[in-house]
Amino acid sequence: MLHFIKKLYYGDIPDAxxxxxxxxxxxxxxxxxxxxxxxxxxxxxxxxxxxxxxxxTDAQMAIENARDVYTRRQEGVSIWVVESKYITAxxxxxxxxxxxxxxxxxxRHPTFYDLPDEVKHM
Amino acid sequence: MEMRNLEELFQQKIDQEVKIEPKDWMPDAYRxxxxxxxxxxxxxxxxGMLPEGNWISRAPSLKRKAILIAKVQDEAGHGLYLYxxxxxxxxxxxxxxxxxxxxxxxxxxxxxxxxxxxxxxxAVGWLVDGxxxxxxxxxxxxxxxxxxxxxxxxxxxxxxxxxxGFETLLVLSKGxxxxxxLCQDAINRWWWPSLMMFGPRDxxxxxxxxxxxxxxxRKTNDELRQQFVDMIAEQVKLLGxxxxxxxxxxxxxxxxxxxxxINWDEFWQVVKGNGPCNKERLEARKKxxxxxxxxxxxxxxxxxxQRTRNKAA
Numbered sequence: 001m002l003h004f005i006k007k008l009y010y011g012d013i014p015d016a017x018x019x020x021x022x023x024x025x026x027x028x029x030x031x032x033x034x035x036x037x038x039x040x041x042x043x044x045x046x047x048x049x050x051x052x053x054x055x056x057t058d059a060q061m062a063i064e065n066a067r068d069v070y071t072r073r074q075e076g077v078s079i080w081v082v083e084s085k086y087i088t089a090x091x092x093x094x095x096x097x098x099x100x101x102x103x104x105x106x107x108r109h110p111t112f113y114d115l116p117d118e119v120k121h122m
Numbered sequence: 123m124e125m126r127n128l129e130e131l132f133q134q135k136i137d138q139e140v141k142i143e144p145k146d147w148m149p150d151a152y153r154x155x156x157x158x159x160x161x162x163x164x165x166x167x168x169x170g171m172l173p174e175g176n177w178i179s180r181a182p183s184l185k186r187k188a189i190l191i192a193k194v195q196d197e198a199g200h201g202l203y204l205y206x207x208x209x210x211x212x213x214x215x216x217x218x219x220x221x222x223x224x225x226x227x228x229x230x231x232x233x234x235x236x237x238x239x240x241x242x243x244x245a246v247g248w249l250v251d252g253x254x255x256x257x258x259x260x261x262x263x264x265x266x267x268x269x270x271x272x273x274x275x276x277x278x279x280x281x282x283x284x285x286x287g288f289e290t291l292l293v294l295s296k297g298x299x300x301x302x303x304l305c306q307d308a309i310n311r312w313w314w315p316s317l318m319m320f321g322p323r324d325x326x327x328x329x330x331x332x333x334x335x336x337x338x339x340r341k342t343n344d345e346l347r348q349q350f351v352d353m354i355a356e357q358v359k360l361l362g363x364x365x366x367x368x369x370x371x372x373x374x375x376x377x378x379x380x381x382x383x384i385n386w387d388e389f390w391q392v393v394k395g396n397g398p399c400n401k402e403r404l405e406a407r408k409k410x411x412x413x414x415x416x417x418x419x420x421x422x423x424x425x426x427x428q429r430t431r432n433k434a435a
Contacts, residue, residue: 032216033422035209052272053206055215057425069199072192073279092146 035084036062038069040076048080056081136337141267144210152336156266157213159338164204165222165229169403171197173237173246182240189286190243196279203272210268223408230254231389232319234397241294241301241308247287249309249316252354255280256346257320265337288357295361309358310366317381318389320347348378355379 033055039048051070056062062081070076090098106112115122128147135142142148171194178194181187205215221227232250237243258280261273294305321343333339341349351370358365369382391397 032214033418052203052275053209054202057421058428061421061425068195069202072195072199089145092143 033057036066036081037084037087038062038066039080039082040066040070041078042075043077048078051075053084133335136265136335139337141270142265143267151332152338153211155333155336155338156269157208157211160204160208160211160266160269161213161218161221162228162230164201164208164218165227166233167197167201167204168222169229169233169407171201172403172406173233173235173399174243176237177240177243180240181243186243186290193247193283193286196283200272200276200279203275204269207266207268207272211266219411223404223411225395225404228393230319231392231397232315233403234392234399235312235315236398238311239304239308241291241304242312244287244290244294244305245308245312247283247285248291248357249287249312249354250319251280251283251287253316253319253350255284256350260339260341260346263337263340288361291361291363295363305361306363309361309363313365313367314384314388315392317347317351317384318392320344320350322386322389351379351381 034057035053036056036059037053038051040051041048054062054065054069056065059081063079066079066081071079102108129149132142132146132148132152135146142152174190174194174197178187178190181190205218208218209215218227222229232253237246255277258273258277262270262277264270264273291305291308294301297305324342324344334342355365355370355372367382369380371380372378373380392400395401
């Protein structure tokens, strides 16, 4: 794998035996809790904004974890969480059909119209 | 569309500084390189809690203890931002944790050095976090969107880490003879390992360089290392301390500091697992995981019970 990326950069640690002990019998494999997307309102009057994701067993734990992970420095006054599986995203491959129709409609923008300077603010 | 076209379109986006997002097409090697790098970075944050955790119960004052707890908590948070970024590439958290515990995945070698005295908390913040910040600032402009966004958040929080470290040393440097000696000793021990954090020299590799072409990285190891040496060589004067390198001096013609040769034998030894604390660190991670198993099970059981109850109601 990655045979052609051999140059090592900072934080990129070479694949050599780390000398780690093998997993012992007590070692339980991790099992993931559901993934949640986190949205935070930074102050009253602003939208909730996507900040990242985390794992939690249920919605209440997701909010508590989001508080710890994403608002340690008063970044938020309100948190939304939604299980990631419920988010439907548009397909980047369909970006053309979805967004290009708006590209040739310059008349939708106020700057399209030449008005005399006397109009001032409009 | 043909593979070739997709790759060309991908490279065009990179060249035009358009970020790559999770659902976008990307070459397999780009995905794998990012998964490897981001997860190593996440593991480094998580294992990086251990050398400092060592001093929480022995911090010299309540203030220093509160600061250290906040810093270690940040590192847990940074690990989580990064795990989440790696997960957007299709790697499960479970797999990453298992790879760390089995020794398959790597983390920064710097955390395989011991923290012997309180002054080490200062040196770690100033030098180790300082070196990490050089890399992290560069990574805020990396081409993969979720990684870049995680780095922006991390950089905002990381600045306090370095400042508190320098301030810790500053206090010691103005203290008693014994405290000054403690300060100098910590600098002596952490200087060379900090320089090793930047990785092998650029001349060590002649391979084609996809990480730069794909703008995962934007500066080479030697560029970042030089930037770091120039910065620290100035800051150490403010502490009235010295760096343990007789060859360190300002070079007018290069407009940079010259510095001595890193002990590359030591570098590779630690990478290969023979550093002072490699085994101890991994054992500590695994123990924390095992000891926490009942908590994870209980949380899951509680969630299941609540769900059943809510359905019944």
